[in-house]
Amino acid sequence: MAGEASDAGTVRVDVWVWSARLTKTRSQASAACRAGHVRVNGERVKPAQPVRVGDQVRVFHAGRERIVVIAQILRKRVGPPAAAQAYVDNSPPPPPREFTAPAAVRDRGAGRPTKRDRRELERLHGARPRD
Numbered sequence: 001m002a003g004e005a006s007d008a009g010t011v012r013v014d015v016w017v018w019s020a021r022l023t024k025t026r027s028q029a030s031a032a033c034r035a036g037h038v039r040v041n042g043e044r045v046k047p048a049q050p051v052r053v054g055d056q057v058r059v060f061h062a063g064r065e066r067i068v069v070i071a072q073i074l075r076k077r078v079g080p081p082a083a084a085q086a087y088v089d090n091s092p093p094p095p096p097r098e099f100t101a102p103a104a105v106r107d108r109g110a111g112r113p114t115k116r117d118r119r120e121l122e123r124l125h126g127a128r129p130r131d
Helices: 013-019 026-034 080-084 115-125
Strands: 038-040 056-061 064-070 087-089
Touching (some): 013 026
Antiparallel strands (some): 064 087
16 A cells, blocks of 8 residues: 555645545546535635645535545545545535435427426426416
8 A cells, every 4th residue: 555645745636536535536526626616725726736634625526515624645546444534524414315306307309398297297396286
C-alpha cells in the first residue's frame, strides 16, 4: 500500500473525491467540479484545485449532498473501509425512501397524454378530478 495514502501534501480535489469513493469514477468527479457541485471550504472549485487535511468538501452527487472533512490524503482509490477512514462524514442523513415519490415516465415520442392518461395521473397524485 505504499503510495496509496499519505498524511502530508496536497492532491487534486477530483482525485481525492474519486479516491474516497464519493463518486464512482474520476470523470464523474471532474464533471461535478466543472458543474459547480463540489465546494472546498465554501468555494466552488475546478478539478485541479489542491486539497489538504482539514479542508471541508461538499459534494452534490446522485441527488444527495455529502459534507466531509478530509482526515487523510488519498492519491489512489482504496477499498471502502480505508476510504471511510479518510474523512469525517458530517452529511445529513439520506431522505427516507417513502418520501421520494416515483416520477411519471412517458416513452419518448409518445406525444401528449390522452384524457385517460391525464385522469390516471390525477388519480395517482391524489388530485380532485375536474367537473
